[in-house]
Amino acid sequence: MTDYDPHAYPPFALTVDLVVLTVRDGELQVLLVRRGVAPYQGRWALPGGFVQIDEDLRAAAVRELREETGLRLDDVHLEQLATYGAPRRDPRMRVVSVAWLVLAPDLPSPVAGTDASDASWRPVDGTLSSGRLAFDHASILSDGVERARAKLEYSSLGASFCDDKFTVGELRAAYEAVWGVELDPRNFHRKVTGTPGFLVETGRTTTRGGGRPAMLYTARDAALNPPLLRG
Amino acid sequence: MTDYDPHAYPPFALTVDLVVLTVRDGELQVLLVRRGVAPYQGRWALPGGFVQIDEDLRAAAVRELREETGLRLDDVHLEQLATYGAPRRDPRMRVVSVAWLVLAPDLPSPVAGTDASDASWRPVDGTLSSGRLAFDHASILSDGVERARAKLEYSSLGASFCDDKFTVGELRAAYEAVWGVELDPRNFHRKVTGTPGFLVETGRTTTRGGGRPAMLYTARDAALNPPLLRG
């Protein structure tokens, strides 16, 4: 960082944009809002908004997540994706946007408590191929999907697409939707249950989905992340 | 992105910071500049500077790379790392910084054409353990090193630490320095030469380093990236 004249630095507008991914109806979907004003009026866009001047970047992402999607941080995985700042990406003024990747389970009440006038889940494939998103959001979405696909290979993030308690079959369905492939149920089961630190048995089983009762798992061992002090 | 009042958005100062890594003397080193003014006067910091109001983010990183380190984009690998924007990360005002990761070969003229008053290569290990970098630059450096170590596992980026033409032994030395491990020369050779699209033989050999002449390779096949139109 170099010296500077505190009265002469150029001012930038700063936003956060959210790539909120989930698995619905067996396919990867993204949460989009419809723009009510120009530019790109009527077009679909990623949810997002301006960062407040005393607000942490992650806090801004969490706030927009709550305001525009009704999701809470406890429910989802949130990580920084990248920052987009081409000079003309917003035709009105210089806006730099820090994009965040959110992986969310399929929610019982889709997009509850939404701030935006019109928000809905849309299939990622059709959205990207139609090329009709506002601003550079198609590029951001593409990067987010690529990141999600890559991270599922070397992390336990796939569980972020599942509910609190889930079966191995439900987890496999999430992977199949994100990657667009079919996985062998037997080998997938052995792999995820055999990887230490990935799944934790709850001791409970379920028959939702039919067939033989399946063990329910959680993604992390709650005992390893105790709720701070307990008394 | 939501609606906004174009006269009411909060203004942010925007900088780029560079994590420039190289391998020197068999260890991973980072390029640091010494701050001449408060705050953190006299402390080491990452090179960087303000983004101009009509400048692309990557262009700002490339400009700072040239101004502060004398490196050209042709010589190095450059990728966005992450964006840091904690409200008090700069005690004077709200500054958000887009950090970039640069992987550079060990240069014959170290840090030529430097803009900063005092710049030098410093071992990463000692720098991180001393905890004396300005601002949140220790955190940025730590993230950059982690990214570099991770990417070497599933990409051919290790060659970014080598000169234009290099031997398998030189490439192995780069991996050993970044990871801090010893690799079996025989198996390493088989692996990198056997991975399609990683190395391209030049047909030339060298005896620098002693021993039997070693084949010289380049990282990419120039024929696959033709200089646009040629005829």
Add this chain to the structure above:
DNA sequence: GCAAAAGTGTTACCCTTACACCCATGT
């Protein structure tokens, strides 16, 4: 009983690892 999904066993294959061994140069 039958369909459906869960879960186990088994085997072939591939990639990694460890290390014996040979090659081609400088001194």
Add this chain to the structure above:
DNA sequence: ACATGGGTGTAAGGGTAACACTTTTGC
């Protein structure tokens, strides 16, 4: 001749992929 690093051969072990088979439910 010898040291030095380059490069090949080979065999053991671990993980993956393919698939036969058993288990336990709902209907």
